[in-house]
Amino acid sequence: MPTTGYRDALNDALERLDDLGYERGGGADLANHGPMGAETLATLGHGDEVAGWVERYRTAMPHHDVPAPRFALDPDDETSWRPALGDFSRAGDWERLFHRELTDAAWRDVLVRWWPRLLPGLLAGLTHGLIRTAHAVRSLAAADEPTPHQLTELSRGLAYWAARFAHLPGEVRMSGHHDLAGAIAALPRTPFPGERGRAEAARRLARPDGLAGWPHALDSLAPARTQWLLSEMTTEFAGVYLGHPEVFPIPLVHGVTAPAAVRLVLPHLPEPLHEPTLAALWHVHAALLLAFTGDRAGEATAAAEAAETELPPFGELAARAVAHGDEHVLKFTEACAREHALRPDPRYGAAVLAAQERITPMGRD
Secondary structure (H helix, E strand, C coil), X not given: CCCCCHHHHHHHHHHHCCCCCCEECCCCCEEXXXXXXXXXXXXXXXXXXXXXXXXXXXXXXXXXXXXXXXXXXXXXXXXXXXXXXXXXXHXXXXXXXXXXXXXXXXXXHHHHHHHHHHHHHECXXXXXXXXXHHHHHHHHHCXXXXXXXXXXXXXXXXXXXXXXXXXXXXXXXXXXXXXXXXXXXXXXXXXXXXXXXXXXXXXXXHCHHHCCCHXXXXXXXCCCCHHHHHHHHHHHHHHHHHCCCXXXXXXXXXXXXXXXXXXXXXXXXXXXXXXXXXXXXXXXXXXXXXXXXXXXXXXXXXXXXXXXXXXXXXXXXXXXXXXXXXXXXXXXXXXXXXXHHHCCCHHHHHHHHHHHHHCCCCCCC
């Protein structure tokens, strides 16, 4: 039985990680996953493992420095803050803005004020602005009295979202006739020219409107009840992950972790923000599918194959994720376990097992 509880493990981790910048180096600007991974470990009940995991994470890859603020942003003046959306050089300015906002108002009020402003840029950092924010929200919702470290973490989640704000072209209208599975099946895929490469996928993600089917995809999804559609998203994209072993194994996990993160935040948002949030998620989902997949591959058979697979229980999968150590595996395992508990489906466990096999464990080349 762990002796370190969720609150103590998390706040110790946030203190240890406080000096790390928003992104890692090592040849690619990848989101800092330290706070998210630590919060996930604590949520899984492995509080005693958090401090050691944090130290291994810190040494696994160098991080950029914490960005210094340069020019103040006025949250009450749209001409001040809007031009800074998507400008990563202003990350320090965004953090200072949100720190000030959270000093002057309750965290839920700040979340509600900024959510619709940031929602059109949901793809930010491959959805890590959203996901880091959601992990911070979960920790704050569990606290009787938020600690300064927890509030700082929320300010950094929102700041990363704002600084990496990535607006996708077009507008989703939830007025189509397809359920989610039908909308995914109807989305045409463009084969990769020659050998599949990350550079081509990145180019596609930057300009998905240049690919066949983009306008139709934005109008294809029918409206649905919020919680039901979130479950459809996580289930179907667990199947998408299973059906594409040929794809670099990390990007498509966000098809599950992003809607699972939204589910953590929605209880703290007013109902009128729910449908726009679902529309933004589908916007991102369509972009991920067009950018990273060149055909439907095994998507159609993923559910049947998962049902025929002998799967360990989620308790064992969680223990394997802790031993594996990779931050994406940890977050993916916890998200799938949480979603499976709400609406069981074998695709969740099968996708977790696949991710644990496809993604390199922490500390190995």
